[in-house]
Amino acid sequence: MSINKDLVAASSTPLVLAILGEGDSYGYAILKRVRELSGGELEWTDGMLYPVLHRLERSGLIEARWDQAETGRRRKYYSITEAGRGQLAEERRQWHTVDQALRNIWSAMAVAGAGALNLILFPQQG
Amino acid sequence: MDRKPDGAAADSVEQQIEAWRAHLRKSGAITRHDAAELEDHLREQIASLGADGLSEDEAFLVAVKRMGAIDVLTREFAREHSDRLWKQLVLSGDGWEGGAEPEAAYGSRKMWVALLLAVAAGVAIKLPALFGVDLDPDKSLFYPLNIAFFTLPFIAAYFAWERPVSTTGRLWLAAAFLLAAVAVNAFPFPAAVGNAPGADTQILTIVHLPIALWLAVGAAYVGGRWRGNERRMDFVRFTGELFIYFVLIALGGGVLIGMTFALFRAIGVDAETLVGQWIVPVGIVGATVVASWLVEAKQSIIENMAPVLTRIFSPLFAVLLLGFMATMLGTGQGIDPQREVLIVFDLLLVVVFALLLYSFSARDPLARPGLNDWIQLTLVGTALVVDLLALWAIGSRISDFGSTPNRVAALGENVVLLVNLAGSAFLYTRFLRGRVAFSRLLEWQTTYLYVLSGWAAVVAFLFPLLFGFR
Numbered sequence: 001m002s003i004n005k006d007l008v009a010a011s012s013t014p015l016v017l018a019i020l021g022e023g024d025s026y027g028y029a030i031l032k033r034v035r036e037l038s039g040g041e042l043e044w045t046d047g048m049l050y051p052v053l054h055r056l057e058r059s060g061l062i063e064a065r066w067d068q069a070e071t072g073r074r075r076k077y078y079s080i081t082e083a084g085r086g087q088l089a090e091e092r093r094q095w096h097t098v099d100q101a102l103r104n105i106w107s108a109m110a111v112a113g114a115g116a117l118n119l120i121l122f123p124q125q126g
Numbered sequence: 127m128d129r130k131p132d133g134a135a136a137d138s139v140e141q142q143i144e145a146w147r148a149h150l151r152k153s154g155a156i157t158r159h160d161a162a163e164l165e166d167h168l169r170e171q172i173a174s175l176g177a178d179g180l181s182e183d184e185a186f187l188v189a190v191k192r193m194g195a196i197d198v199l200t201r202e203f204a205r206e207h208s209d210r211l212w213k214q215l216v217l218s219g220d221g222w223e224g225g226a227e228p229e230a231a232y233g234s235r236k237m238w239v240a241l242l243l244a245v246a247a248g249v250a251i252k253l254p255a256l257f258g259v260d261l262d263p264d265k266s267l268f269y270p271l272n273i274a275f276f277t278l279p280f281i282a283a284y285f286a287w288e289r290p291v292s293t294t295g296r297l298w299l300a301a302a303f304l305l306a307a308v309a310v311n312a313f314p315f316p317a318a319v320g321n322a323p324g325a326d327t328q329i330l331t332i333v334h335l336p337i338a339l340w341l342a343v344g345a346a347y348v349g350g351r352w353r354g355n356e357r358r359m360d361f362v363r364f365t366g367e368l369f370i371y372f373v374l375i376a377l378g379g380g381v382l383i384g385m386t387f388a389l390f391r392a393i394g395v396d397a398e399t400l401v402g403q404w405i406v407p408v409g410i411v412g413a414t415v416v417a418s419w420l421v422e423a424k425q426s427i428i429e430n431m432a433p434v435l436t437r438i439f440s441p442l443f444a445v446l447l448l449g450f451m452a453t454m455l456g457t458g459q460g461i462d463p464q465r466e467v468l469i470v471f472d473l474l475l476v477v478v479f480a481l482l483l484y485s486f487s488a489r490d491p492l493a494r495p496g497l498n499d500w501i502q503l504t505l506v507g508t509a510l511v512v513d514l515l516a517l518w519a520i521g522s523r524i525s526d527f528g529s530t531p532n533r534v535a536a537l538g539e540n541v542v543l544l545v546n547l548a549g550s551a552f553l554y555t556r557f558l559r560g561r562v563a564f565s566r567l568l569e570w571q572t573t574y575l576y577v578l579s580g581w582a583a584v585v586a587f588l589f590p591l592l593f594g595f596r
Contacts, residue, residue, distance in 0.1 A: 028171065047198075048202060074162065075163075
């Protein structure tokens with residue numbers, strides 16, 4: 001299953017913010033976490049994460065710093081800011097609303113579907 | 127097992143990463159820092175894939191593939207950082223942690239030396255004024271006569287410092303400026319008479335002195351190595367850009383002056399002295415030095431403007447001259463041989479000369495003849511015809527006017543430029559017919575700079591003597 005591009009793009013901000021909310025991280029580890037969380041279903045082209053990180057950094061939701069990695073290389077670490085936490089709460093509320101709306105319609109469809117099935121299987125009872 | 131193949135593979139992966147990073151950096155949307163970040167990601171990915179059992183080469187290929195196509199990546203970066211496509215002049219180190227690079231440190235030292243020289247020029251121009259010399263050219267011609275000495279030596283000093291100029295070379299430069307300064311100030315020009323600001327020969331010296339001395343700046347600019355037309359052409363390019371930068375700075379200066387007047391008027395204080403005695407003179411000499419440094423600093427960052435302007439105006443001037451000739455033919459109206467008319471045609475030749483020079487400065491010498499070359503040739507050809515018509519009209523009357531210094535200078539200038547343009551037209555035609563290489567034209571044009579400078583020196587230094595300081 002491949003996830004629609006718009007959906008990937010829309011979910012990138014809350015995902016990145018939430019992952020950074022768990023603790024400071026860097027590009028490669030963030031991507032790994034996204035794969036873990038989605039069971040490998042949410043596939044990003046690796047490079048595309050970075051423009052997203054830079055956009056969030058520019059809008060002040062996350063902060064970046066260069067540090068020494070355990071490999072000895074210089075690595076850019078990101079951490080969430082206060083504004084980022086606020087944004088994360090807001091995103092969460094919005095996604096919850098969307099999720100709730102979708103859940104409602106899914107279950108309504110399931111009920112209607114069950115009703116239709118009932119009619120087909122047991123027409124004489126109507 | 128032999129270790130060698132492994133080492134070779136590692137080497138080649140390093141090289142591949144190197145090439146990949148270089149490719150990333152090409153568009154300018156991805157900075158050094160971004161490339162380092164992406165490289166870290168790539169290496170992490172390669173290591174992880176290697177742990178899963180892939181060979182280094184395979185791991186590299188998979189990691190690069192996962193990273194995404196470079197053009198898509200750079201496009202995405204460019205969308206996020208559109209400001210980066212507007213190249214910015216970085217005046218000092220850009221904050222890469224771990225210390226500024228040596229280049230950046232050198233760059234900022236150059237800036238400070240330029241600023242110091244600009245301040246020195248500003249102090250120099252104020253010194254005589256503090257000793258009672260009037261800045262107002264209506265009262266004293268000291269400043270107009272010496273303006274070149276308050277600017278050019280400082281520009282020359284900057285390049286003499288920045289470039290590997292030999293000590294002998296530096297002494298020669300200093301001697302040239304000193305001699306010129308002593309000479310023009312020792313000339314016994316008569317005091318201003320009536321409403322004339324000064325003797326004709328003095329005005330001529332004022333106009334021609336900076337042109338003659340500009341060659342000394344050029345000597346410093348090329349670091350004393352004039353050989354080869356490329357160096358000379360570099361100096362031509364520098365001159366054009368300097369002019370444009372100076373004009374831009376002067377526009378800003380105009381706003382500054384306007385604001386100064388307006389602000390001080392608001393509190394009932396007249397800023398006339400502040401502006402006239404300080405901001406304008408100090409600003410002008412300071413701006414020339416700063417502009418010189420700026421041209422060098424931005425050299426590789428911003429496209430040269432002078433050739434762009436040339437591209438725009440060459441066709442327009444060609445059309446103007448063709449239209450002018452057509453009107454003369456259509457109306458049968460000849461050129462009215464008035465006294466000032468020669469100056470107009472001198473200026474026309476200067477403009478055409480400059481257009482030609484700056485179109486050469488940006489032309490690839492190996493490119494085949496194109497439309498632009500035909501436009502330039504048309505421009506030169508029509509300018510030659512129009513100027514010859516003017517000379518012919520004036521020639522019949524020249525003896526009536528008498529040979530005053532102004533007229534001889536104007537006529538001499540015309541002839542000097544006419545010879546250059548005739549030579550250019552001849553060589554251009556031969557080039558367009560495939561007879562000579564374009565470098566012959568460059569050679570002709572850049573060598574002629576000596577002639578122009580030499581003629582300016584003759585007018586500035588010999589005319590006063592020849593005409594008895596009239």
